Amino acid sequence: MLTVKHLAKSYDGEKKSLTDVSFSVRPGEVTVIIGPSGAGKTTILRSINQLIRDDDGEILFDSTDMRQLNRSQLRRARTRIGMIFQNYNLIEPLTAIENVLHGCLGTKSNLAGMFSIYSADEKQEALKLLEKVGLRDFAYQQCRNLSGGQEQRVGIARALMQHPKIILCDEPIASLDPKSTITVMDILRNLATAEGISVLINLHQVDIARHYADHVIGINNGQVVFDDATSALTDVAVTNIYRKDANQEGSLMYEL
Ligand SMILES: Nc1ncnc2c1ncn2[C@@H]1O[C@H](COP(=O)(O)OP(=O)(O)O)[C@@H](O)[C@H]1O
Numbered sequence: 207m208l209t210v211k212h213l214a215k216s217y218d219g220e221k222k223s224l225t226d227v228s229f230s231v232r233p234g235e236v237t238v239i240i241g242p243s244g245a246g247k248t249t250i251l252r253s254i255n256q257l258i259r260d261d262d263g264e265i266l267f268d269s270t271d272m273r274q275l276n277r278s279q280l281r282r283a284r285t286r287i288g289m290i291f292q293n294y295n296l297i298e299p300l301t302a303i304e305n306v307l308h309g310c311l312g313t314k315s316n317l318a319g320m321f322s323i324y325s326a327d328e329k330q331e332a333l334k335l336l337e338k339v340g341l342r343d344f345a346y347q348q349c350r351n352l353s354g355g356q357e358q359r360v361g362i363a364r365a366l367m368q369h370p371k372i373i374l375c376d377e378p379i380a381s382l383d384p385k386s387t388i389t390v391m392d393i394l395r396n397l398a399t400a401e402g403i404s405v406l407i408n409l410h411q412v413d414i415a416r417h418y419a420d421h422v423i424g425i426n427n428g429q430v431v432f433d434d435a436t437s438a439l440t441d442v443a444v445t446n447i448y449r450k451d452a453n454q455e456g457s458l459m460y461e462l
């Protein structure tokens with residue numbers, strides 16, 4: 207359902223942040239991207255919905271290349287791609303339900319969106335989604351009064367409001383305590399298993415990847431160095447994914 211082919215990106219036209227990245231995400235699976243800081247994980251995730259423009263390659267989402275879409279086509283495609291952020295990206299002074307309702311902005315006319323006009327059905331659905339993530343009783347609380355784990359669950363409910371086929375999560379648990387981490391990861395795992403939504407998660411915690419992922423992509427220095435079922439993620443494979451890239455230093459010295 208999502209296939210990335212030969213993706214390349216350089217931010218400055220010189221140093222390559224991604225070099226020829228290819229992988230696929232299957233429906234109903236949890237796919238985790240692991241790799242050292244600076245490896246290119248965020249760049250990959252943000253290229254998928256074209257929040258950043260990559261330089262080369264294909265991003266086939268249900269056979270449509272996201273890179274070839276015009277603005278309105280891209281806007282439509284993005285409504286089927288949920289996004290979860292490390293810092294939640296909620297509007298803190300608004301209530302949980304207001305933030306969840308923002309998830310359907312992409313499908314509304316500009317005017318209805320501007321005035322935050324939502325139907326009774328939409329409000330009902332937002333409440334149901336908050337119930338699903340265990341926050342029905344917090345629907346009318348301002349997000350600034352919620353804990354980090356609760357905020358991230360609001361973020362998930364907001365993504366679900368889009369009826370996504372895939373949810374992209376960039377370090378969704380990096381700011382959470384261990385208990386909230388489990389709650390959030392259990393919810394994401396369940397969305398894949400029970401609802402067939404594909405979940406693609408950037409993580410740096412290998413133990414969490416091992417526990418929750420069906421499939422793991424290892425990124426090092428902008429390249430895919432591992433792409434296999436989680437059961438194949440041995441300690442040797444992990445060491446290889448996190449190795450300091452000898453080639454990069456070698457070529458640098460060579461250039462000097
Ligand atoms: N906006 C940016 N401008 C310039 N370089 C960037 C930008 N964002 C990321 N990079 C560089 O691209 C590389 C990959 O970064 P990133 O995708 O954030 O990695 P990760 O998420 O794995 O930590 C790094 O070398 C980083 O410094």
Ligand SMILES: [Mg+2]
Pocket residue numbers: 247248249408
């Ligand atoms: Mg990152």
